[in-house]
Amino acid sequence: MITGKNYIGNQLSATGDKIFKTFNPLLNIENDWDITEASKNEVNQAVQLASEAFKTYSKISGARKATFLREIANEIEALGDALLQVYSSESGLPNGRAMGERGRTLGQLRAFANHVEEGNWVDASIDTAQPEREPIPKVDLRKMNIALGPVVVFGASNFPLAFSTAGGDTAAALAAGCPVIVKSHPMHAGTGEMVASAVIKAAEKTGMPNGVFSNLNSSGIEVGQTLVQHPKVKAVGFTGSIKGGRALYDLAAKRDEPIPVFAEMGSINPVVLLPKALNNRADAIAKTYAGSITLGSGQFCTNPGLIIGIKSQGLTRFVNTLAEDIVKIEPSCMLHPNIAGAYETNKENALAQSGLKVLAGYENSVEPNYARQVVTTVEGDTFLNNPTLHHEVFGPFSLVVQCENKAQLESIISKLEGQLTGTIISDENEISEYSNVVNTLQNRVGRIIFNGVPTGVEVCPSMQHGGPYPASTDSRFTAVGVDSIKRWVRPFSYQDWPNELLPDELKNENPLGISRLVNNVKTTAKI
Template sequence: MITGKNYIGNKLSAKGDVTHSTINPKLNIENPTPFFEATQAEVNEAVTLAWDAFKVYRKVPGSKRAAFLNAIADEILALDQELIDMYTTESGLPEGRAIGERGRTVYQLRTFADLVSNEDWRENVIDEAIPDREPLPKEDLRKTLIPLGPVVVFAASNFPLAFSTAGGDTASALAAGCPVIVKAHAMHSGTAELVASAIIKAAEKTGMPNGVFSNIMGRGRTVGTALVKHPKVKAVGFTGSISGGRALFDLASQREEPIPVFAEMGSINPVIITSKAVAKRSEAIATTYAGSITLGTGQFCTNPGLILTIESDKTQAFIEDLANKTIAIEPQCMLGPNIKSGFVENGESVIAQEGVEVVGKIKGDIEANYAASYIASVSGTDFLANPKMHQEVFGPFSLVVRCKDETQLIQIVDGLEGQLTGTIIAEEEEYATLHDLVDALENRVGRIIFNGVPTGVEVCPSMQHGGPYPASTDSRFTAVGTGSIKRWVRPISYQSFPDALLPMALKR
């Protein structure tokens, strides 16, 4: 049952008198449960509990942390239809998406459980002593990875499960040995409370220390600011807007003890379609990309918001076909009124720029929080002259840039801000001519897709979900896949240590 209260460790708490409600985007009405926003005292209590839990949890063997993660997955599944119904009510997303995202969430938890069931992930290194080395003896040195401390995770608006309360940031931090305090997203507070209850049950069943997990609520930035500034918080995970992520990054860097903020932020994910690809399979590409642009109402960080190709009559026909196919797809509900208004405002800002024309847009009346998909087009020369066209339009929109030649296309790629993904659509006979383009993309993105779509992020060791700023605050790390555990640990070396005092994985 939803209480509307915060989880401060394993205790439900509602000390404040400020509340908020979630919204049913499809019906455009407030949901009935009021959610209590955390007070400063509750923030302090959650962090203090997490710090005390860290002293114990950091030394919990990997096999027991794995059991905890698997128990979380089991408890999420045990929520069954109650969780699915709450998800769809608060997000406007269909039940199939809810079930799929729950599956991804469970898979992530079990994947990290498998990862930490042994100590190989710590990348242990042992350099034995050489006492008779000349001219100087060599000391015994052993290196491993240890957890940073309590981690604050900011839940994402667009993934109420997989990037939220028990999502990838939480799963990887708990796997690493870090307690987690989740700042629930105000748009899906009920979903967050249900998942939090599952994590607390799992912690109690597997004997984890109280404070290993807390879930607190609050709109705006007051609660989040208090969490990031707390001296016992040692790292932050964030998925959301550039403005939100940058604000947290700046706060964390201004602390007396600066801490890392791993923020996955904005991206327009450029897609390059060669002239030969347009000539050979224009219709198939248009069909595929109309589906990718509108998938999930375009509310993915990997949505293809920018398409680059070479200007020609065939290119113009492709653009018109893409627009027609995109607007033929039934309008879908967005996550809420704020997401819808942001989509409208940012889209209007882009199409108001000189040289931009709307090629196709859904017309007529649509329901309040539904999105009118559209495609716009601009010349490469106009795009190069105006960085305002680079902004992300979070929703079912894409801007097609008609470049005058390959040189201008690469010039545009070189001038883009950092991106999560870049895609090349090309023919086999062109492979030998694509090296410069690949080189340009390597310097701008975290993942390059060939003859595919950027939407869809696999959870696996080889995934890189991050890129140069502002795609993320640190392009060396990924927010998805088993490599994301590296965000929550640091290396430590032990020199000339007695065996009795070494961590188990480094013992002789």
């Protein structure tokens, strides 16, 4: 079922000589199938095909793109349990998670189908001519969003379906009218190939141009580097580490023609515990956070890696309950031995920092590649003075900072780097006494949460997933939700263009019936 080949457009191809295997972390053995890394020639072919496909694909109707996106979802569903099995054998993630993530992936594809079928997303705007205007006549101007060009999507290690081959970035780019070249994640290349086969089938069934989608395998960094530097690639989507995302951003910025890289990277997702909330319900909060810290072995971008409170009996109770509860949770398998290994290294590096104390850690022996959760604590001034403690430890690890007072809490928040999320745990009326903390936190995050946990990223129009650097490379965009389409489009104006040659979105008759800004008034009316 898995050939290990690359999809160069609709052709399976494996002309390269670099072979690798994926790994089953649960069984701690390599998976059977061989994967062939894309050769430089295959990379160039894929980009060339994408560039050709762009000429037609960028112009097809929203209705046809919707048909394509829905067919991708159907074809992924048609892969059935076989996909879920490969998914689990390449990630160690349980069947329930596989089903949930597949559901999310299908939901994203269908949400984008609805979005482009409805069509308002192009932000059509029309200013009609005023030939009699003095001193100079006013021209007719009509603007809408158009596709940027071929987009490269890097698969994410921690979301083999929802942020990889046909995940959020791909769905958004295809919806925008951009062909996609996926740099498949080496840890789940088999899953990637299966999903890619579904995309290719859907493209063929719905008459999309060859090259609208390619899927390239790679075990190292060369394929990705070649893609990002290719002159015909016009944008990049990435989900992963700060180091990886920054390297791609730097490569793209150094091109003769720099291109946008939207990288969703690291975050420690600070959680601020306010005193009254701690006083009234420290135990309940601690139990909730024990669950959030260990969810999915702590392998979510929104994992709460930093919890901050002011010293009090309440905070002590929180710390004690967290310590008690976290060790009751059964450890789970991480995605790959390399990720489990990095967790161990980063954890040990953190634990070696002066002043860091272990509150509790799971101490029983575990199977290979399982992550043993640890919660730690540190004084406020120690945290302030040691930048190493601000780094993400990817996995079920969290640090509780115990501040001396409100001023120190404010100072810590003001020195945090950019984050995907910030959370305030507060009793009613309490938060108004901490408006400085809230305001400062807001300037460092993309989403702020009241009395909740940062894990669980709802896919809906009002979600912002992205934040000030290094949470992402451009805080002006989101990686989740239909607005993520904005990463892959640019506004384009037609001046005095003949009505019959305008795209349907901008024609006088408004044949698509979309909402448009006409002479500064929103309307679905004809002109």
